[in-house]
Amino acid sequence: MTQDELKQQVAAAALTHVPHGEIIGVGTGSTVNFFIDALAGIKDRIKGAVSSSERSTERMRAHGITVVDLNEVEKLSVYVDGADEIDPSGAMIKGGGGALTREKIIAEAAERFICIVDQSKLVPVLGKFPLPVEVVPMARELVTRRLRALGGDPRERSGYITDNGNLILDVHGLQIAQPRDFEARVNQIPGVVTVGLFALRGANVALIGTAEGVQRKDFV
Numbered sequence: 001m002t003q004d005e006l007k008q009q010v011a012a013a014a015l016t017h018v019p020h021g022e023i024i025g026v027g028t029g030s031t032v033n034f035f036i037d038a039l040a041g042i043k044d045r046i047k048g049a050v051s052s053s054e055r056s057t058e059r060m061r062a063h064g065i066t067v068v069d070l071n072e073v074e075k076l077s078v079y080v081d082g083a084d085e086i087d088p089s090g091a092m093i094k095g096g097g098g099a100l101t102r103e104k105i106i107a108e109a110a111e112r113f114i115c116i117v118d119q120s121k122l123v124p125v126l127g128k129f130p131l132p133v134e135v136v137p138m139a140r141e142l143v144t145r146r147l148r149a150l151g152g153d154p155r156e157r158s159g160y161i162t163d164n165g166n167l168i169l170d171v172h173g174l175q176i177a178q179p180r181d182f183e184a185r186v187n188q189i190p191g192v193v194t195v196g197l198f199a200l201r202g203a204n205v206a207l208i209g210t211a212e213g214v215q216r217k218d219f220v
């Protein structure tokens with residue numbers, strides 16, 4: 001099976017987690033694109049979706065899925081999103097697609113985070129994928145120095161501006177053995193908008209696309 005087929009398979013499996021008559025949270029990325037396309041087939045089952053990026057909003061609207069402002073939503077039981085890496089505790093690196101801030105906001109608002117990944121995203125320790133950090137432009141050099149002091153090699157994502165008008169530093173060379181501690185430390189650097197480490201609020205369920213079918217992993 002190709003990687004795209006694995007993504008498509010896991011995206012279809014996530015439909016069973018979509019609650020009837022509710023608004024759901026929808027993430028960003030190529031795996032989520034397959035989920036949005038599958039969701040279109042059952043769009044009458046949901047009231048609408050909260051979107052984590054302009055790209056996902058556009059794709060959902062093209063399918064006739066109603067996109068709702070998070071501020072108008074009282075209850076969000078489920079958020080479906082991909083990840084760049086996920087470790088055995090359900091902690092993730094996200095933000096390869098640059099949507100980490102809105103993703104983290106929606107993840108925090110949701111009762112359950114359903115992570116959809118193909119098996120290549122499973123890692124024993126987070127950090128091989130460069131950790132994205134969204135930064136207010138005037139703090140670029142300050143945050144770069146602080147991240148170096150934490151052992152990383154931050155590199156600005158060239159020519160990229162987030163949906164919120166900020167830049168992204170991709171931090172190479174990390175081995176994040178204590179993701180919750182590391183997330184808290186990076187969050188505290190002034191100028192950091194969001195670190196793409198989702199450990200303090202990790203996944204509740206991972207659906208993993210493998211050549212042998214979709215596997216499910218629950219995290220406590």
Ligand SMILES: O=C(CO)[C@H](O)[C@H](O)COP(=O)(O)O
Pocket residue numbers: 027028029030031032081082083084093094095096097098099100103
């Ligand atoms: O965090 C994300 C976007 O900001 C994505 O979930 C992550 O990059 C995975 O993307 P893909 O499904 O394309 O591999």
